[in-house]
Amino acid sequence: MAxxxxxxxxxxxSAAVALGFGGALIAGxxxxxxxxxxxxxxxxxxxxxxxxxxxxxxxxxxxxxQVVAEEKDSADVETALEPVSAFAEETTxxxxxxxxVASNYSSDPVSAAxxxxxxxxxxxxxxxxxxxxxxVFNGDQGGHCSIGxxxxxxxxxxxxxxxxxxxxxxxxxYVERPSTANAFTDTYETAEWDETRKxxxxxxxxxxxxxxxxxxxxxxxxxxxxxxxxxxxxxxxSGFNLIGEAATWSEESGGEDxxxxxxxxxxxxxDVTTDDIGKEVFHSGRTTGKTSGNIGLDxxxxxxxxxxxxxxYAPVADDAGNDYMVYGFASETPVGGxxxxxxxxxxxxxxxxxxxxxxxxxxxxALLWTAELAEGxxxxxxxxxxxxxxxxxxxxxxxxxxDPTTPAPTPTETEDPVVDAExxxxxxxxxxxxxxxxxxxxxxxxxxxxxxTVEGAExxxxxxxxxxxxxxxxxxxxxxxxxxxxxxxSSRIWGLTSxxxxxxxxxxxxxxxxxxxxxxxxxxxxxxxDDGGEGGEDLPRTGSTVGPLAAGAAxxxxxxxxxxxxxxxxxx
Amino acid sequence: xTNSAHQHPVQGRWVASNPANAFLEFGRIATEExxxxxxxxxxxxxxxxxxxxxxxxxxxxxxxTATIRRGFSTLKACIGVDTWLxxxxxxxxxxxxxxxxxxxxxxxxxxxxxxx
Numbered sequence: 051m052a053x054x055x056x057x058x059x060x061x062x063x064s065a066a067v068a069l070g071f072g073g074a075l076i077a078g079x080x081x082x083x084x085x086x087x088x089x090x091x092x093x094x095x096x097x098x099x100x101x102x103x104x105x106x107x108x109x110x111x112x113x114x115x116q117v118v119a120e121e122k123d124s125a126d127v128e129t130a131l132e133p134v135s136a137f138a139e140e141t142t143x144x145x146x147x148x149x150x151v152a153s154n155y156s157s158d159p160v161s162a163a164x165x166x167x168x169x170x171x172x173x174x175x176x177x178x179x180x181x182x183x184x185x186v187f188n189g190d191q192g193g194h195c196s197i198g199x200x201x202x203x204x205x206x207x208x209x210x211x212x213x214x215x216x217x218x219x220x221x222x223x224y225v226e227r228p229s230t231a232n233a234f235t236d237t238y239e240t241a242e243w244d245e246t247r248k249x250x251x252x253x254x255x256x257x258x259x260x261x262x263x264x265x266x267x268x269x270x271x272x273x274x275x276x277x278x279x280x281x282x283x284x285x286x287x288s289g290f291n292l293i294g295e296a297a298t299w300s301e302e303s304g305g306e307d308x309x310x311x312x313x314x315x316x317x318x319x320x321d322v323t324t325d326d327i328g329k330e331v332f333h334s335g336r337t338t339g340k341t342s343g344n345i346g347l348d349x350x351x352x353x354x355x356x357x358x359x360x361x362x363y364a365p366v367a368d369d370a371g372n373d374y375m376v377y378g379f380a381s382e383t384p385v386g387g388x389x390x391x392x393x394x395x396x397x398x399x400x401x402x403x404x405x406x407x408x409x410x411x412x413x414x415x416a417l418l419w420t421a422e423l424a425e426g427x428x429x430x431x432x433x434x435x436x437x438x439x440x441x442x443x444x445x446x447x448x449x450x451x452x453d454p455t456t457p458a459p460t461p462t463e464t465e466d467p468v469v470d471a472e473x474x475x476x477x478x479x480x481x482x483x484x485x486x487x488x489x490x491x492x493x494x495x496x497x498x499x500x501x502x503t504v505e506g507a508e509x510x511x512x513x514x515x516x517x518x519x520x521x522x523x524x525x526x527x528x529x530x531x532x533x534x535x536x537x538x539x540s541s542r543i544w545g546l547t548s549x550x551x552x553x554x555x556x557x558x559x560x561x562x563x564x565x566x567x568x569x570x571x572x573x574x575x576x577x578x579x580d581d582g583g584e585g586g587e588d589l590p591r592t593g594s595t596v597g598p599l600a601a602g603a604a605x606x607x608x609x610x611x612x613x614x615x616x617x618x619x620x621x622x
Numbered sequence: 623x624t625n626s627a628h629q630h631p632v633q634g635r636w637v638a639s640n641p642a643n644a645f646l647e648f649g650r651i652a653t654e655e656x657x658x659x660x661x662x663x664x665x666x667x668x669x670x671x672x673x674x675x676x677x678x679x680x681x682x683x684x685x686x687t688a689t690i691r692r693g694f695s696t697l698k699a700c701i702g703v704d705t706w707l708x709x710x711x712x713x714x715x716x717x718x719x720x721x722x723x724x725x726x727x728x729x730x731x732x733x734x735x736x737x738x
Contacts, residue, residue: 193674194701232699238699241699241701353660367670369643371676371678388698406694406695408692417694
């Protein structure tokens with residue numbers, strides 16, 4: 051049983067029967083019509099005998115029952131298989147295929163076999179992003195985890211960074227179908243993956259190895275022996291295209307089975323320090339999708355972490371009951387089983403992978419323990435570089451706290467974190483002709499419309515830009531942009547050409563709301579021909595956008611036009 | 623008093639029939655003289671697994687029952703594994719049977735005392 055067998059759907063023998071849950075749990079796919087009936091006979095069989103390991107569809111459409119070898123001739127097995135046998139003959143015209151197995155899955159419960167059967171219907175999208183789900187098989191063990199970060203090794207070969215506890219070296223990895231993951235279906239039983247194309251293989255895996263019991267005082271703490279990171283070397287012939295962006299798990303991208311359709315940028319690696327306590331991080335993974343929470347720890351949890359909330363150590367219990375120590379940081383971010391190994395971000399910076407979690411309980415918030423990436427990268431065998439979004443600086447020096455080449459006149463993080471934010475609206479007067487653009491591409495290429503830039507915001511924090519047509523109380527357009535590591539949040543607004551340019555003539559107020567202040571600005575759209583004029587100070591453009599947003603510009607719809615926003619960020 | 627006889631009925635190792643590798647082990651209780659990392663005096667250390675992820679943390683014994691304070695556990699998903707033990711919140715020992723309850727106080731299953 052080294053591997054899932056295509057075409058075979060196992061039905062887990064569930065403790066539910068023995069424990070009186072009131073019915074057998076059947077880990078079968080939601081599709082495939084006959085399964086519905088098979089479920090009923092399977093449940094009956096499991097209730098009759100403890101020695102039926104699995105019942106499912108075999109190759110060539112046969113029905114297969116796996117029976118504990120030692121008990122295959124026993125009366126209860128015979129009785130249990132009667133309805134299954136009848137079902138097989140009725141529905142397939144073939145006799146039930148009985149396979150002998152050493153024991154039932156109650157003593158070998160790691161059969162993640164099953165829904166790859168649907169692989170024939172599913173071809174994974176070529177684009178693979180951070181936070182996507184994967185299935186890993188290692189010997190007869192299998193499970194689901196999430197991709198941490200696409201990366202490259204020193205020779206430029208594609209690799210993936212994820213959690214060490216997801217698999218030992220040798221684990222074979224397949225891409226999970228996004229729309230079948232818990233993030234969209236809220237159940238594990240729908241999971242499907244593309245078994246026809248292996249994504250890659252675990253070539254490095256470290257978890258611990260130091261355990262909780264080994265720690266008697268702080269001198270026993272050592273990041274080198276307290277890691278939870280792994281490297282999946284990507285199969286070059288697989289044809290997958292690894293992208294340095296993180297999945298948002300939006301309904302749209304899930305529905306298309308293409309998580310790359312909606313992502314947030316990754317611009318580098320950030321070393322989380324005490325300065326980051328209280329800042330919001332978000333995680334991306336196949337079970338809970340995208341969730342967020344602040345770096346920190348409820349007091350009631352404080353004794354679970356040794357040596358600090360950030361740059362700290364926590365015991366993370368694994369499937370063997372061992373408490374391996376993991377270096378990282380805590381945040382109040384909800385996560386679930388299957389999110390392991392997934393992406394953890396601070397704004398647009400990569401900060402770690404999901405190592406462990408605690409469910410919310412009563413008044414206590416859910417908790418995420420993140421294995422910290424900046425440290426983890428230094429313990430990998432070889433130099434691995436996290437892939438970043440197009441246009442950003444992929445150099446390994448991005449792991450440093452400040453990029454000296456950044457032209458922004460903002461202070462570095464360590465100098466003076468308390469800086470009043472400033473809003474720049476550029477230009478403040480623009481001709482109607484220059485204000486409109488057919489689409490984002492034209493707006494960007496020809497520098498049309500008006501740009502808003504807030505500098506001095508908290509890195510990673512959200513800045514809301516509201517635009518009001520003069521005299522309106524309600525914003526014509528609103529957009530939220532995350533500030534980058536330099537505390538810069540930027541957005542472009544322009545008028546759609548679906549209306550006459552003159553429709554936009556008038557005065558506009560701009561309000562930018564940061565975490566702790568409100569900034570105001572304005573601009574005017576005036577009559578006049580396209581003068582091809584420059585928009586003042588030129589900010590570098592990158593391809594990262596969050597728009598165009600759907601229309602809905604109350605004030606401007608009345609004029610027959612619509613404003614479009616595009617978020618921009620400074621190039622690192 | 624030391625590590626020979628159990629002071630409390632819940633102490634020791636309890637195993638599941640399914641998944642067969644699932645277990646809870648209620649260990650030593652912290653005293654003023656000998657504490658437990660992360661635990662307060664009176665709390666014991668809990669180790670265990672639901673067959674897919676850890677079920678560890680600390681427990682507070684009370685007669686034949688104990689309430690559990692969970693620590694971090696890994697977050698894999700193992701399809702085909704019935705991870706009923708994951709929602710363990712409290713337990714009650716009854717001879718060689720350990721009744722396991724979830725946060726709502728509902729009994730979710732039983733474990734049996736492992737041979738020692």
